[in-house]
Amino acid sequence: MFHSLIQRLQTGGRWVVLDLGTVHSATIRELGKFRCRLEFVELADGLDSLNGEIDPRRIRQTADALLPPRRTEQTDIVLCWDLINYLNQPALTAVMECIALRCKRGALAHGLVYYSAKSMPQRPSTFIPVDDHHIIQHLNPGIERPAPRYSPEDLARCMPRYSVERGRLLRNGMQEFLFKL
Amino acid sequence: MFEIGKKGTPEAGTRPESSPARTESSPPRSSSAPTGRDAAVIGPSIHIDGDVRGEEDLLIEGEVGGTVQLKNNSLTIGPNGKVRADVYAHSIYVDGYVEGDLFGAERVHIRKSAQVKGNVTSPRVSVEDGAKFKGAIEMDPQAAQGGNRPSAPRNAAPQQAPAKPVMQSQPPKPEQPAVAKTGAAS
Numbered sequence: 001m002f003h004s005l006i007q008r009l010q011t012g013g014r015w016v017v018l019d020l021g022t023v024h025s026a027t028i029r030e031l032g033k034f035r036c037r038l039e040f041v042e043l044a045d046g047l048d049s050l051n052g053e054i055d056p057r058r059i060r061q062t063a064d065a066l067l068p069p070r071r072t073e074q075t076d077i078v079l080c081w082d083l084i085n086y087l088n089q090p091a092l093t094a095v096m097e098c099i100a101l102r103c104k105r106g107a108l109a110h111g112l113v114y115y116s117a118k119s120m121p122q123r124p125s126t127f128i129p130v131d132d133h134h135i136i137q138h139l140n141p142g143i144e145r146p147a148p149r150y151s152p153e154d155l156a157r158c159m160p161r162y163s164v165e166r167g168r169l170l171r172n173g174m175q176e177f178l179f180k181l
Numbered sequence: 182m183f184e185i186g187k188k189g190t191p192e193a194g195t196r197p198e199s200s201p202a203r204t205e206s207s208p209p210r211s212s213s214a215p216t217g218r219d220a221a222v223i224g225p226s227i228h229i230d231g232d233v234r235g236e237e238d239l240l241i242e243g244e245v246g247g248t249v250q251l252k253n254n255s256l257t258i259g260p261n262g263k264v265r266a267d268v269y270a271h272s273i274y275v276d277g278y279v280e281g282d283l284f285g286a287e288r289v290h291i292r293k294s295a296q297v298k299g300n301v302t303s304p305r306v307s308v309e310d311g312a313k314f315k316g317a318i319e320m321d322p323q324a325a326q327g328g329n330r331p332s333a334p335r336n337a338a339p340q341q342a343p344a345k346p347v348m349q350s351q352p353p354k355p356e357q358p359a360v361a362k363t364g365a366a367s
Contacts, residue, residue, distance in 0.1 A: 014321050023314040028306065035321040040314050068317065 001166060001178045003133040005077055005110055009034040018068070018099065019079045022126055027079075030129040039068045039075070043083050043095070044124045050091040059094040067098050074104040080111035081127045082137075082174070084155075085120055085148055092150075092158045100161040100181055109162060109179040112137075113155070114147035117173030121145075137172075225261050233266075241277075260294055273303075282316075 009015055015036040019027060020043040031038050046066040053059045078099055087095060099109070112127075114120045122145050126138040148154075152164060155177070162179040169175050220238035223229065227243035238255045241262040249256060251270040258264050262277035273285045275295040283289050285303035293311035302319040 014323075023308055023312060025308055025310050028308055028318065028320075032306075032320050035323070037317055037319050037321060039317040042313070042315055 001110060001168075001176050002129065002135045004166075004178065005079075005108060006030070006133040008077070008108070009036065015076045016073055017077045017079065018075045018102070020083050021079060021081045021124065024126060024128055026128045026130070030133075037073070041067060044086070047083075047086050047091075047124075050095065051086075051088045053091075056090060056094065059090055060098065063091070063094040063098040067095075067102065070102050074107070075099070075102050076104055076107050078103065078107065078109035080109055081124065082112045082114070082120070083124050084111045084150065085114050086124050088148075089154070089158050096159045096162065103181050105181060107181045108165065109177075109181070111177050111179065112170075113150050113175045113177060114173060115149055115151075115169060115175035117147055118149070119144040120147040220255070220257065223262075258295075267299075 009031070013035065015034060016039070017031055017036050018039045018041065020041050021027075022042055022044065023040045028038065043066060046062065049062050050059060050066070053062060084092060096109075103109075121140045122142050123140045125140060127135045128138060129135050150158075152167070155162075155164075159179065162181055164177055165180040166178040167175060220240045221235065223233075223239065223241045223243045223245065225242045229243070229245045229247070231247045233239075233245055233247065233249045235251050236254065237251075238257075239249075239251055240257045240259055241249075241264060242259040243261075244263045244265075246265040248266050249264065249268045249270070253271050255272040255274065256268060256270040257274040258277045258279055260276045264278065265280045267281045267284070268279070269284045269286075271285070272287045273283050273289045275283070275289075275291045275297060277294070278296045280298045282299045283297070283301045283303070285301075285305070287303070288305035288307070289301050289303040291297055291301075291306075291308045291312045291314060293309040295309075296313040298315045300317045300319065306318050306320070308314055308318075
């Protein structure tokens with residue numbers, strides 16, 4: 001599915017890509033082939049504050065502060081990687097709602113959800129685009145933690161503005177999703 | 182206002198004789214980062230609030246707030262350097278901390294020890310793995326040339342965007358512990 005995002009970029013024009021993960025040289029190299037603005041958030045740095053808050057309004061404020069400022073030029077593509085798994089449901093709702101407000105209608109969001117896998121790394125993984133337009137997951141070492149194993153129904157409830165464009169179960173137990181706004 | 186390189190140098194260790202005035206037609210200099218030996222230095226104990234302008238390469242190891250403008254020269258923000266400023270230079274190399282936007286007429290290179298909060302606009306941008314970066318990288322040469330950047334102050338580095346951006350990158354760190362490939366052909 002990452003391949004299909006690249007194919008979309010290859011259609012030409014200018015694109016705004018929001019990457020919720022850690023900056024990686026391979027991502028810059030891959031997306032640098034296209035006319036785009038690449039925004040990096042490092043959402044992992046804000047996970048504790050997002051998950052630790054109870055008041056939905058405060059969660060929303062925290063999410064808004066972590067994300068890039070809203071601009072007149074809206075986002076076309078969102079790279080969520082596996083960060084969805086590291087947000088509890090209120091935080092996931094707030095983050096994806098704030099992202100939706102920054103996106104164009106029809107924008108795509110790519111994400112990976114631990115679905116059949118019962119556990120996941122303690123911290124989000126790094127995902128590295130490789131030459132054939134696929135991605136490689138570099139797992140962080142150390143102890144694992146239970147995966148929330150969000151179902152499509154959970155995701156639909158937390159992300160009401162998004163619809164599943166495509167989804168498929170991977171051999172490593174993750175479900176790969178392409179969401180459309 | 183600090184005019185580095187015009188009325189002497191701010192600190193020992195600089196070599197004003199190595200920095201003749203350059204013009205727009207000067208040939209491009211080496212793409213390597215300037216060293217302390219051939220660049221003016223703002224040392225670790227120096228704290229500047231205001232605009233820093235100059236016509237020679239500059240190494241910042243201290244703290245600078247305001248703007249930094251090196252029209253035709255390179256700026257290196259050393260490992261101890263802290264810059265809270267918008268930076269306009271021919272080439273920018275970051276090892277330390279930056280909070281502000283970076284405009285590199287030729288290139289911006291963010292090294293693995295760097296922490297950058299701000300937007301980067303340059304025809305060549307490279308970020309080493311391990312660097313902390315929060316902000317945007319403008320990879321569209323058309324946007325880099327005009328529309329999507331804030332208005333630069335006078336004497337800011339001119340944008341010399343080539344027809345196509347060149348994105349350079351460092352290879353993944355070899356010490357990555359485990360690898361799993363996902364996202365097979367779809």
